[in-house]
Amino acid sequence: xxxxSLTLHEALRLLEDGTTTSVALxxxxxxxxxxxxxxxKAYLAxxxxxxxxGAEQADALRAQGQGGPLCxxxxxxxxxxxxxxxxxxxxxxxxxxxxxxxxxxxxxxxHQAGVxxxxxxxxxxxxxxxxxxxxxxxxPENPWKAGYIAGGSSGGSAAAxxxxxxxxxxxxxxxxxxxQPASLCGVVGxxxxxxxxSRYGLVAFASSLDQVGPLSKDVRDCALMxxxxxxxxxxxxxxxxxxxxxxxxxxxxxxxxLRIGVPTEYFGQGLDPEVETAVRRGIELLExxxxxxxxxxxxxxxYCVAVYYLIAPxxxxxxxxxxxxxxxxxxxxxxDGLQEMYxxxxxxxxxxxxxxxxxxxxxxxxxxxxxxxxKKASQVRTLIKQDFETVxxxxxxxxxxxxxxxxxxxxxKSDDPLSLYLxxxxxxxxxxxxIPGMSVPCGFTxxxxxxxxxxxxxxxxxxxxxxxxxxxxxxxxxAAKKPVIGGV
Amino acid sequence: xxxxxxIGLEVHAQMNTKSKIFCGCSTEFGAPPNTHxxxxxxxxxxxxxxxxxxxxxxxxxxxxxxDSTINQENIFARKNYxxxxxxxxxxxxxxxxxxxxxxxxxxxxxGTKKTIGITRIHMEEDAGKLVHDELEPVSHVDLNRTGTPLxxxxxxxxxxxxxxxxxxxxxxxxxxxxxxxxxxxxxEGSFRCDANISLRPVGQEEFGIRTELKNMNSFKNVQLAxxxxxxxxxxxxxxxxxxxxxxxxxxxxxxxxxxxxxKEEAHDYRYFPDPDLVPVVVDQDWISTVAAGLPExxxxxxxxxxxxxxxxxxxxxxxxSSRELADYFExxxxxxxxxxxxxxFMGTExxxxxxxxxxxxxxxxxxxxxxxxxxIEDNTISGKIxxxxxxxxxxxxxxxxxxxxxxxxxxxxxxxxxQAMVREIIAANQEQAQxxxxxxxxxxxxxxxxxxxxxxxxANPKLANKLFQQELNTP
Numbered sequence: 032x033x034x035x036s037l038t039l040h041e042a043l044r045l046l047e048d049g050t051t052t053s054v055a056l057x058x059x060x061x062x063x064x065x066x067x068x069x070x071x072k073a074y075l076a077x078x079x080x081x082x083x084x085g086a087e088q089a090d091a092l093r094a095q096g097q098g099g100p101l102c103x104x105x106x107x108x109x110x111x112x113x114x115x116x117x118x119x120x121x122x123x124x125x126x127x128x129x130x131x132x133x134x135x136x137x138x139x140x141x142h143q144a145g146v147x148x149x150x151x152x153x154x155x156x157x158x159x160x161x162x163x164x165x166x167x168x169x170x171p172e173n174p175w176k177a178g179y180i181a182g183g184s185s186g187g188s189a190a191a192x193x194x195x196x197x198x199x200x201x202x203x204x205x206x207x208x209x210x211q212p213a214s215l216c217g218v219v220g221x222x223x224x225x226x227x228x229s230r231y232g233l234v235a236f237a238s239s240l241d242q243v244g245p246l247s248k249d250v251r252d253c254a255l256m257x258x259x260x261x262x263x264x265x266x267x268x269x270x271x272x273x274x275x276x277x278x279x280x281x282x283x284x285x286x287x288x289l290r291i292g293v294p295t296e297y298f299g300q301g302l303d304p305e306v307e308t309a310v311r312r313g314i315e316l317l318e319x320x321x322x323x324x325x326x327x328x329x330x331x332x333x334y335c336v337a338v339y340y341l342i343a344p345x346x347x348x349x350x351x352x353x354x355x356x357x358x359x360x361x362x363x364x365x366x367d368g369l370q371e372m373y374x375x376x377x378x379x380x381x382x383x384x385x386x387x388x389x390x391x392x393x394x395x396x397x398x399x400x401x402x403x404x405x406k407k408a409s410q411v412r413t414l415i416k417q418d419f420e421t422v423x424x425x426x427x428x429x430x431x432x433x434x435x436x437x438x439x440x441x442x443x444k445s446d447d448p449l450s451l452y453l454x455x456x457x458x459x460x461x462x463x464x465x466i467p468g469m470s471v472p473c474g475f476t477x478x479x480x481x482x483x484x485x486x487x488x489x490x491x492x493x494x495x496x497x498x499x500x501x502x503x504x505x506x507x508x509x510a511a512k513k514p515v516i517g518g519v
Numbered sequence: 520x521x522x523x524x525x526i527g528l529e530v531h532a533q534m535n536t537k538s539k540i541f542c543g544c545s546t547e548f549g550a551p552p553n554t555h556x557x558x559x560x561x562x563x564x565x566x567x568x569x570x571x572x573x574x575x576x577x578x579x580x581x582x583x584x585x586d587s588t589i590n591q592e593n594i595f596a597r598k599n600y601x602x603x604x605x606x607x608x609x610x611x612x613x614x615x616x617x618x619x620x621x622x623x624x625x626x627x628x629x630g631t632k633k634t635i636g637i638t639r640i641h642m643e644e645d646a647g648k649l650v651h652d653e654l655e656p657v658s659h660v661d662l663n664r665t666g667t668p669l670x671x672x673x674x675x676x677x678x679x680x681x682x683x684x685x686x687x688x689x690x691x692x693x694x695x696x697x698x699x700x701x702x703x704x705x706x707e708g709s710f711r712c713d714a715n716i717s718l719r720p721v722g723q724e725e726f727g728i729r730t731e732l733k734n735m736n737s738f739k740n741v742q743l744a745x746x747x748x749x750x751x752x753x754x755x756x757x758x759x760x761x762x763x764x765x766x767x768x769x770x771x772x773x774x775x776x777x778x779x780x781x782k783e784e785a786h787d788y789r790y791f792p793d794p795d796l797v798p799v800v801v802d803q804d805w806i807s808t809v810a811a812g813l814p815e816x817x818x819x820x821x822x823x824x825x826x827x828x829x830x831x832x833x834x835x836x837x838x839x840s841s842r843e844l845a846d847y848f849e850x851x852x853x854x855x856x857x858x859x860x861x862x863x864f865m866g867t868e869x870x871x872x873x874x875x876x877x878x879x880x881x882x883x884x885x886x887x888x889x890x891x892x893x894x895i896e897d898n899t900i901s902g903k904i905x906x907x908x909x910x911x912x913x914x915x916x917x918x919x920x921x922x923x924x925x926x927x928x929x930x931x932x933x934x935x936x937x938q939a940m941v942r943e944i945i946a947a948n949q950e951q952a953q954x955x956x957x958x959x960x961x962x963x964x965x966x967x968x969x970x971x972x973x974x975x976x977x978a979n980p981k982l983a984n985k986l987f988q989q990e991l992n993t994p
Contacts, residue, residue, distance in 0.1 A: 113565045126564065133558050135565060234564040239794035267567050268796050346794055349597050352608020353562045357660065373601055396599070396789035405791055 034059035036513065039104055039198040039252035046093065046103050053086035053093070053103025056198070057147055060105045064149075064196050067516045070177060072169040073191035075110050076117050077150025085147040092145065101259055102145025107197040109188050110151040111158055112243065113232040114138055117148075121234050122156040122166040122184075125354045125361045125380035135232020136267070137201060137243050137260045144259040149197050153187030156382045157351065158208055158236040160184050161455055164445050165384045172441065173216060174514040175480055179438040182212030188246045189216035194516055199247040199256050203233055205240045206339055207433070207458025210470035213246050214433035214483025217472045217514070219253045219500065220246045224490050225465035226271035229264030235350040237343035238269075240462040249510045250471065250500040254278035257493065273491065281494045282501040287321030289499065292426035296332035297457055303436040309474030309482040310432045316506040317430065317499060325426055329418040332460060334411050339459040340452055341395045341408035347385075348392030354380060387448065416464045423489040428499055430486055432457055433470045437480035457485060467493045471500040472509055522718040522756065524749055525726055526684045527676035530691055531669050532701040533645065533709035534577045539666035540644050541568030541611065546668070548707055552650070552661035560666035562606030567795050570595075574668040575799055577700035578618040578642050579809045581670060584694050584816050585637050587622030589806060595642075595796045599789040603660050604647035612671075614790040617641035618801070624674075624694075625818060626686040627836070635687050636675030643669050670700075676715065676726065681745035685738055688712055689840075692738075693817050696876070697842040703876070705736050714745055717762070718752045727752075728762040732776065734769045744769035748776055820845055828858035837866055841875040847885050854889035857896070864892060868909050882916035883909070891919040899923065900930050901980055932979040934986070937970070940978075941986045944969045955991050963987060 034042060034056050045051040061079045068074060082105060092098035108114065111121040113131035120126045134142070141148065155165035163171050163186030171186045173179035174194040181190040185202030189212035192200050202209040204222035213220025221244045228243045235241060245256035258279065263272040293314060298307060318324050356362035356376030363375035381389070395404035422429060435454055444451055461468035466487055473484040484503065488495045504510050539546055542559035558566040582589045596614035622637030647662040672691060678684045692710060695701040703710045717729035732748055735741040747769075752762050767776040815823075817839045824835035824845075839845045848865060855861055869888070873881045891908060894900045900908065900923055911922045923929055931937060944966060945952050951962045966987045970978050 111565075113563075119564070121564070129564070131558070131563060131565065133563070230565075231567050232565040235795075237794075266569060268569050269567075269794075345791060349599050349609050349789070349791070352599060352601065353564070353606060355601060355603075355608060357603045358561065358606060359563070369603065393789065396791050398787045398789070401789075401791070 033063070035063035035195040037198070038248040038510075039101075039255060040249075042104060042198055043101065043255070053089040053105070053147060054083060056103065057082050057086040057105045057149070060149055060197055063194075067174075067194050067196065070517045071171055071174060071190050071194045071196065073152055073171045073181075073187040073194065073196055074107070074150045075120060075122070075153050075168055075187065077107075078117065081116060082147050082149050089145050089147060099144035099146075099259075101141070101255065103147065104145070104198050105147045105149045106141060106199050106201070106256075107149045107152050107188070107191055108138060108141070108201040109154050109185050109203055111154060111203060111234040111236075112138055112201060113234065114148070114151065117151050119151065119234065120168065121158070122154045122168065123381065123385070124167045127167070127361065129360050131232070133232065136229035136264045138232065140260050140262075141201075146259070152185070152191055152200055152202075155184035155186070156385050157234070157347070158184040158203055158205055158241075159347070159384050159388055161207065161211055161451055162441070162445065163187065163212075164441060165382055167382055170441060173438045173480075174516055175217060176438065176478070177517070178440055179480070180215065180441050182215035182434075182438065184208040184212075185220075185246065186212045189213050189218055189220065192216070192218045192246045192248060193514060195513070199245060199252050201243055201256075201260070202246050203236075203241055203243050204462065205236045205242075206343060206462050207455050209244045209246060210433050210458050210468055210483070210485060211455070213470040214472075214485070215438040215481065217475075217481030217483070217512075218246050218248060219250050219472070220244065220470045221253050221257065221493070221496070222461060222468045223257065223261060223493060224467045225462075226269055227261050227467070227491065227493070229262070229267045229270050231264055231266040235346075237346040238350060239346060240339075240343055242462070250497060250504050251279060251282055253469070253500070254282060254497050271491075276494055278494060278497050281498050284498045285320060286317050286499050286502045289321075289428065289495065290323045290325055290426040291317055291499065292325050292327035292422055292429040294327050294329045294332070294422070294429055294431060296329050297431035301435045301453070302432065303476075305476040306432050306434070306436060306482050309476070310430070310484050313473035313484045313503055313507070314430050317503055320502050320506055322499070327422045327425055327429060329422060329460065331411065331415045331418050332456070335415060335459040335463060336452055336456055338408045338411045338415065338463060339455070340391065341404050342412065342463070344388040344392030345395045345405050346392065348389045348396065351381075351385065351389055356380070384448070412463050415460055419460070419464045419466055419487075419489070428486050428488040428492070428495050430484060430499070433483040433485040434458070437476050437478070437482055461487050466490055467496055469496040469500050471503050473503060473507060474509070520757070521721045522753055523721050523723075524680055525676050525717045525719060525729075526678035526681070526745065527715045528674045528678065528684060528687060529713045529715070530672045530688065531711050532672065532695050534574055534668040534670060534700055535702050535709075536571060536573045536577070536668055538571060540571050540574050540642070540668035541666055544666065548709075550663055552659070553663060555663040556665070560606070561662060562608075568611060568793075570796060570799065571668065574642055575618065575801065576809055577668070577698070578640060578670055579801060579806060580698045580700055580813060581672070581695065582619035582622065582640055583806070583810055583813060584698055585619075585622035585624055585640070585672075587619035587637060587640060589619050589801055590616050591802065592616065592798045592800050593618050594798045595793045596790045597793045600786050602646070603658065604649050604662070604665070606647070606662060606665060610644060610646060611793055611796070612643035613641035618799070624687060624690055626683060626690050628680070628682050628686050633683065635677045635683075638673040638675050640670055640672050643671060645669050681742050681749065684714060684745055685742045688741060689738060690817070693840060693842075697814055697816055699814070699842075705738070708736065711736065712741060714741070714748075716745060716748050716752065718749065718756060727756075728764050730762065730764065731766045732769060733766060733779065736771075740769060740771050743771075743774065744776065747774065751776065814842065817842075817845075824858070828852075830858055830862050834859075834862040834866055837870070837875070838862055841878065843878045844875040847878050850885035851889040854886055855892050857892070861889075861892060864888070868906060872913055881913070883912045887912060887918055894919060894923065898930055898932050898979055900928055901976065901978075903980075904928050904930065904976055928977060930979050931974050931977045932982055934982065937978060937982060938986055938990070940970060940973055941966075941983070941990050944973075945987075945990055952991055966991075
């Protein structure tokens with residue numbers, strides 16, 4: 032039996048009943064990595080030896096009746112979560128040889144839960160991008176179709192999970208970076224409520240939007256991972272101190288009695304007909320399962336892209352100022368004087384998309400432009416939040432597509448940043464409003480590319496997303512469908 | 520042409536909290552480079568700041584002490600610029616909505632009182648330090664100081680002379696020390712000031728072009744630097760020139776200012792609210808709690824010393840110039856009782872040896888001083904002897920009783936014994952005795968002096984006077 036194709040919760044059951052060991056699961060994962068990684072290119076770093084050590088420890092703990100709730104489960108994390116035993120490159124030359132002196136809070140939490148970390152996953156440089164083409168080291172490919180994007184920026188995370196190269200992965204979502212690749216790769220992905228999961232040790236892209244979350248093989252796995260990583264962290268002033276529900280307990284509740292809003296604005300121009308068909312079919316299934324479907328409106332949706340592409344770059348321009356060649360990371364060789372050292376280190380260390388956003392952000396914050404750009408964007412952001420407050424008085428959650436189109440061939444849009452920015456339109460608003468969002472697989476296009484459904488709810492109402500997500504997954508019965516990768 | 524001087528001060532006071540403003544690292548001065556650091560103050564990727572609430576408390580104290588309006592909701596902002604001593608590439612400071620605004624401070628220069636406006640008080644983190652190698656063209660970065668909490672106190676351009684500016688600075692210095700929020704050490708840079716200086720023709724509304732003056736690390740240098748800059752600007756203007764807007768550094772060795780950077784190099788700091796920190800909410804309860812714990816401030820204490828203890832303005836001002844000195848005074852007073860005499864003695868004898876802020880290092884403790892003064896009061900020693908004893912106390916740290924006893928300095932107050940000496944002295948100085956009887960009463964000093972010589976200063980001076988009067992007036 033190839034353990035790597037199991038879901039996390041299936042693997043956990045085998046561990047619990049003694050059918051298998053963490054060592055065996057870890058070996059299976061690395062054997063799978065060996066078989067498909069050349070084609071998928073999801074990992075920037077993996078370490079079998081280290082993972083097997085962790086697995087042995089986990090097995091020993093479990094034998095003593097100890098160990099955390101995920102004891103012995105091999106998971107991987109996006110390469111912008113700080114790990115003291117792996118380099119943390121953020122997909123950038125700037126941090127190519129950088130190993131942090133500490134672990135991110137979520138990484139610590141995974142350790143405490145007993146997780147074995149297999150490695151670090153590819154991403155767009157500093158999480159800026161939606162195709163993973165902006166990674167300085169590797170461009171992961173969609174497991175469902177060679178030569179197609181896995182999405183981004185957590186493209187490595189989504190591809191690794193879809194290709195069974197780990198039992199689940201952590202990503203980060205600033206404007207859709209978990210939900211979009213999850214949708215394009217046919218896995219489950221959740222962006223939690225802002226403040227639900229600690230950002231300490233998550234290398235910042237845009238601090239008021241960033242949130243860590245799971246990518247998983249099914250909804251139950253997502254719930255189990257959320258239980259492990261969510262919670263207050265005194266080291267993150269923006270994390271919120273409130274109890275973490277046992278998400279895995281709500282999965283059987285179904286959707287009967289829930290009101291699901293369908294926002295008109297999310298089914299507008301540019302939506303691929305096959306995507307629309309799959310999502311509408313998913314909504315029908317939820318209705319058949321007992322949900323009430325209502326049409327709702329989020330009138331400020333049209334401004335999301337503009338607002339996001341001012342606020343996120345503004346924060347990024349400041350967050351990325353620390354990469355100056357002085358203390359760690361890349362420093363250009365042979366420079367003369369401080370100014371030249373700064374200029375050349377940053378020019379050579381950062382890729383084009385990162386530079387583009389630093390420039391946009393610097394401009395938006397400049398004296399004389401601040402009011403017209405950053406400040407105005409912040410005001411419109413408040414209106415976008417209010418849209419959701421209004422809508423969540425009318426319904427419990429909203430359902431929509433995650434992305435306007437399925438995955439496309441690598442290189443097709445890489446010269447057209449604006450069209451890429453526009454393709455984020457359906458995911459940005461959850462970050463701007465701070466609400467939780469989830470991508471759940473809901474079908475395939477005729478070309479065999481996955482399509483996801485986005486579910487969004489009010490702040491700290493992740494439970495309703497798990498309820499609806501589990502229900503949809505059950506109705507569709509497609510979670511077990513696997514991509515065929517290079518004949519493997 | 521006559522010019523009016525316009526000065527505004529920006530003071531940076533380092534808070535004396537044990538740990539830094541956004542992490543748990545120690546703020547202790549003088550540790551080996553980069554040992555008081557952690558991922559947060561080093562600006563490592565992924566690290567996040569967490570506010571030290573004691574810094575807010577210190578800011579509330581200063582806001583209350585300067586009659587400022589406290590913003591109930593205030594926010595931290597990022598001030599963006601590149602420099603190797605600034606590890607994040609931005610300083611966490613406050614911009615819109617600082618902790619306090621619209622305060623005031625009363626100063627007194629040459630007997631004239633004046634109220635100086637305080638524009639704002641805000642919290643921020645300090646940067647690190649660059650240490651330039653003396654041999655190689657290399658600079659080393661020490662980030663121990665990075666993240667040390669600062670309060671920046673910005674005055675209105677209300678100061679009209681270097682003397683007023685110095686008085687303001689001294690007053691603010693006394694207040695932060697009274698509040699025990701800053702150690703006030705100017706040499707180590709825990710209390711530093713930048714001055715904005717301009718001149719304008721008397722009567723003109725509009726401000727002249729200003730220069731910013733930095734690197735003045737003592738009250739003396741502040742005054743010297745400002746006086747220099749005022750002279751320099753006046754010369755430029757009188758020559759028909761224009762003052763160039765620039766930042767100047769005071770060079771204390773050359774006693775002159777030097778250009779640091781011009782206006783064209785001015786930064787655009789791109790301030791925006793720091794998304795890593797939530798707004799700080801200072802509610803009335805918090806303010807009340809802090810207010811309840813405030814010590815008595817220098818102005819109030821000075822007034823009380825005048826009104827309740829009968830001190831004159833001058834003595835009261837001196838005695839309240841530091842919290843330690845005023846505490847010393849009140850402790851001694853509790854045992855001794857005569858405020859005026861105590862104030863006099865402290866003003867002359869004690870402050871000659873120890874500055875107002877060094878008083879805690881003085882080996883003579885308040886109770887010892889009180890006992891010394893009591894010995895004058897009960898005629899054990901004379902006032903003159905007391906000064907000798909006090910010098911000895913400063914030197915050896917002994918109790919006054921021990922010194923008086925060991926040196927045999929107890930005052931001679933035996934009337935019979937003294938009368939015999941008085942008679943002998945008069946007998947030996949008939950000429951002077953006659954002069955006295957002829958109305959030249961000044962010679963009394965001569966007679967008392969003679970007696971003091973014979974008794975090695977121990978004769979009770981009052982009694983000596985009385986006896987000479989008696990004997991000289993009875994022919």
